Amino acid sequence: MQREFIRNFSIVAHIDHGKSTLADQLLLKTAAITEREFQSQILDDLAVERQRGITVKARAVAIYYDYTGPDETSHVLPGMEVPPGRYELNLIDTPGHVDFHYEVSRSLAACEGALLLVDAFQGVQAQTVANAYAAIEGNLEIIPVVNKIDLPVTRIDEVLNEVETILGLDGSTALRVSAKQGLNIESVLRALVERIHPPKGEPTAPLKALVFDSKYDDYRGVVTYIRVKEGTINKGDKIRFMKGGTSHEVLDLGQFRPNMVACESLGVGQVGYIITGIKVLGNVHVGDTVTHAGRQAAEALPGYKQPKPMVFCGMYPIDATDFEHLREELDKMALNDASFSFAPETSDALGFGFRCGFLGMLHMEIIQQRLEDEADVDLIQTAPNVTYQILKRGGEVVQIDNPVETPDAGVIEEFREPIAKVTFIVPSKNIGVIMQLCGDRRGIYIGTEFLGPDRAQLVYELPLAEIIYDMHDKLKSVTQGYGTMDYEVIGFRAADLVKMDILVKGVKVDALSTIVYRGFAERRGRALVKKLKEEITKHQFEIALQAAIGARVIARETISALRKNVTAKCYGGDISRKRKLLQKQKEGKKRMKQFGQVEIPQKAFLSVLEAGDD
Numbered sequence: 001m002q003r004e005f006i007r008n009f010s011i012v013a014h015i016d017h018g019k020s021t022l023a024d025q026l027l028l029k030t031a032a033i034t035e036r037e038f039q040s041q042i043l044d045d046l047a048v049e050r051q052r053g054i055t056v057k058a059r060a061v062a063i064y065y066d067y068t069g070p071d072e073t074s075h076v077l078p079g080m081e082v083p084p085g086r087y088e089l090n091l092i093d094t095p096g097h098v099d100f101h102y103e104v105s106r107s108l109a110a111c112e113g114a115l116l117l118v119d120a121f122q123g124v125q126a127q128t129v130a131n132a133y134a135a136i137e138g139n140l141e142i143i144p145v146v147n148k149i150d151l152p153v154t155r156i157d158e159v160l161n162e163v164e165t166i167l168g169l170d171g172s173t174a175l176r177v178s179a180k181q182g183l184n185i186e187s188v189l190r191a192l193v194e195r196i197h198p199p200k201g202e203p204t205a206p207l208k209a210l211v212f213d214s215k216y217d218d219y220r221g222v223v224t225y226i227r228v229k230e231g232t233i234n235k236g237d238k239i240r241f242m243k244g245g246t247s248h249e250v251l252d253l254g255q256f257r258p259n260m261v262a263c264e265s266l267g268v269g270q271v272g273y274i275i276t277g278i279k280v281l282g283n284v285h286v287g288d289t290v291t292h293a294g295r296q297a298a299e300a301l302p303g304y305k306q307p308k309p310m311v312f313c314g315m316y317p318i319d320a321t322d323f324e325h326l327r328e329e330l331d332k333m334a335l336n337d338a339s340f341s342f343a344p345e346t347s348d349a350l351g352f353g354f355r356c357g358f359l360g361m362l363h364m365e366i367i368q369q370r371l372e373d374e375a376d377v378d379l380i381q382t383a384p385n386v387t388y389q390i391l392k393r394g395g396e397v398v399q400i401d402n403p404v405e406t407p408d409a410g411v412i413e414e415f416r417e418p419i420a421k422v423t424f425i426v427p428s429k430n431i432g433v434i435m436q437l438c439g440d441r442r443g444i445y446i447g448t449e450f451l452g453p454d455r456a457q458l459v460y461e462l463p464l465a466e467i468i469y470d471m472h473d474k475l476k477s478v479t480q481g482y483g484t485m486d487y488e489v490i491g492f493r494a495a496d497l498v499k500m501d502i503l504v505k506g507v508k509v510d511a512l513s514t515i516v517y518r519g520f521a522e523r524r525g526r527a528l529v530k531k532l533k534e535e536i537t538k539h540q541f542e543i544a545l546q547a548a549i550g551a552r553v554i555a556r557e558t559i560s561a562l563r564k565n566v567t568a569k570c571y572g573g574d575i576s577r578k579r580k581l582l583q584k585q586k587e588g589k590k591r592m593k594q595f596g597q598v599e600i601p602q603k604a605f606l607s608v609l610e611a612g613d614d
C-alpha cells in the first residue's frame with residue numbers, strides 16, 4: 001500500500017461517550033465485521049459482565065475504505081490531494097481512563113490524527129480535555145465528532161461551543177453522528193481521508209518501526225505491535241530491537257482486520273504485528289525501535305518513558321499456603337501489563353504477601369477485579385498509599401512505597417509527596433463547594449475557565465494522597481454525579497508529613513500504619529479508630545484502639561467485651577440451625593486475620609479510605 005493511501009488515527013473520548021460503538025460501526029461500514037457481530041457488541045452492553053468491543057481487544061485494526069470524492073460536509077485540509085481510491089485506515093485504540101495518560105500518549109505517537117468524540121448531551125468532560133490536549137501536544141489533526149445525536153435531549157450547539165472555548169477547535173467542522181444507529185458514519189470515514197495527513201517516511205531508508213504495544217498469546221508467544229516509520233519489513237527478515245539489543249527472525253507478520261491476518265511485508269506508515277518467537281513479554285520494550293540486523297538505522301526513534309507506579313497496596317493471602325499460588329497469579333497479571341509491579345513483603349500483622357504498585361486507583365481496581373475473577377485466592381488487601389520521597393539528613397534521598405518503611409523522624413530532613421494537577425469540569429453552581437473541597441485537602445488554586453453559562457473548568461494542584469483518599473467520591477456526591485475530574489502527577493513537593501500508627505489492644509498493627517499531613521493527623525486518627533470500632537466485632541474481652549504518632553496517642557476508642565455466645569439462643573433448639581449459624585460465622589471469618597487475640601476483618605484494613613473526616 002502506497003503511503004498516500006494510508007491514514008493512521010485514534011478515537012479519543014471521555015468514558016461512555018461511545019468510542020467502542022463508533023469503532024465497531026467503522027468496522028461494520030467497511031465490512032470488517034458483520035451486522036451480527038456488531039449487534040452482539042451492542043447486546044454485550046446489557047450483560048452484567050460486559051465484554052469490551054472487538055477493537056478494544058485488538059488494540060489496532062486495519063480497515064479499507066473506498067473513497068469516492070468530497071461532498072458538502074467535506075473540509076479537505078488545505079493543500080492536500082485526495083484522489084478517489086481504496087484507502088487503508090488504521091485505527092489504534094487508546095484507553096480513555098484517568099490512570100492511563102501515558103498509554104494514551106504512546107498510542108497517539110503512532111497516529112497522524114484523532115477523532116475527538118463528544119457526547120451530544122454530556123458535552124466536554126474532564127477526560128475529553130485531557131485526551132484532546134494529549135493529541136494537540138502530539139501534533140495530531142483533530143476531527144471533532146458529536147456522538148449520540150439520536151438522544152431525545154441533546155445540547156449540540158452548546159457542546160460545539162464548549163469544543164471551541166475549552167479546546168480551541170473549530171466547532172463548525174464537527175461531524176454529527178449516532179454510532180449506535182449508524183447515522184453519518186460515512187462522513188467520518190470521508191473525514192479521515194480528507195483531514196488527516198498521510199504518514200511521512202522514506203520507503204527505501206533503513207527500517208525504523210515503533211513498538212507501540214505488545215501482548216502475550218498462549219500459542220504464538222509475544223505478539224509485538226509495530227508502526228513502520230521508515231523502510232519496509234518483510235517476513236523472514238533478520239531484525240534487531242535497538243534498545244533491547246536482541247536480534248530475531250521475523251517468523252510471521254501481518255495486520256489486525258480485526259483478526260490477525262498474515263501478509264508478506266509492511267511498508268512505510270503501516271501498522272501491524274510481528275512474531276519473532278520471543279516468549280517473555282518483558283523482553284519486548286514498548287517504545288523500542290525495530291530495525292534490520294544487517295542494515296541498521298543510525299538512531300532509534302524517541303520512544304517513551306515507562307511510567308512509575310504511584311499507588312501501592314499490600315496483598316496478602318488469607319491462607320498462608322496460598323502464597324505461591326498468589327505469586328503465580330500476580331506474575332500472570334504483570335505479564336500482560338507492564339505498568340503493574342509487585343514484590344514480596346512481610347507484615348507482622350498479615351504474614352507473607354506482596355507489595356503491589358499501580359498507576360492509580362482505577363488501575364488498582366482493575367487488577368484487583370481480575371485477581372478475584374481469574375485467581376481463586378482469598379485476599380486481604382491493605383489500604384492504598386502513594387509513594388513518598390525522603391531526604392535524609394546525610395543528603396541521601398530514598399523512595400518509600402510502604403508507610404512502615406518510614407525512617408525515624410530524627411533522620412528526616414525533608415518528607416516529599418507526589419503532587420498532581422487536577423482538572424475538574426463541574427456545573428457552575430458547584431464551583432464554591434469544589435473550591436472548599438480542594439481547600440480542605442491542601443489544594444493550590446490554578447484557575448477557572450467557563451465553558452458556557454452553566455459549566456466551568458477548575459484547575460488545582462493537589463497532593464496525590466488527598467486525591468486517592470476520597471476525592472472522586474466527594475466530587476460525585478457534591479455535583480450529583482455531573483462533575484468529572486482528571487489528574488496527572490507533576491512532581492514531588494515537600495510537606496509536613498508524619499507516620500501514624502494504629503494500636504489494637506496495645507500492639508501496633510503495621511498494616512494499618514499510614515502517612516498523614518500533620519495538620520490532619522488528629523482528625524483522621526479519630527475518624528479512623530471510630531471506623532475500626534465499627535468494623536471489628538466484639539470479643540470476649542475489651543479492645544482498645546489507638547492512633548499514635550511516635551509514642552504520643554492522638555485518638556482512642558474502646559470496643560467493649562462481648563457477653564453473649566452466638567449459639568446461646570439455640571440451646572435446646574434445632575441442631576441443624578445451630579450448625580448453619582456456625583457455618584455462617586465461619587464463612588464470615590474467611591476474610592479475617594487473627595492478630596494476637598483479636599480478629600481483624602478485611603474491611604478494617606481499608607477503613608483508612610472509608611473513614612472520611614470527623
Ligand SMILES: Nc1nc2c(ncn2[C@@H]2O[C@H](COP(=O)(O)OP(=O)(O)OP(=O)(O)O)[C@@H](O)[C@H]2O)c(=O)[nH]1
Binds near residue numbers: 180
Ligand atoms: N443513544 C445512543 N447511545 C450510544 C451511542 N453510541 C454509544 N451509545 C451508548 O453509550 C454507551 C457507551 O458506549 P461505548 O461505546 O461503550 O463507550 P466507550 O466510550 O467505548 O466507553 P469506555 O469503553 O467505557 O470508555 C453504551 O451504552 C452505548 O450503547 C449513540 O450514538 N446513541
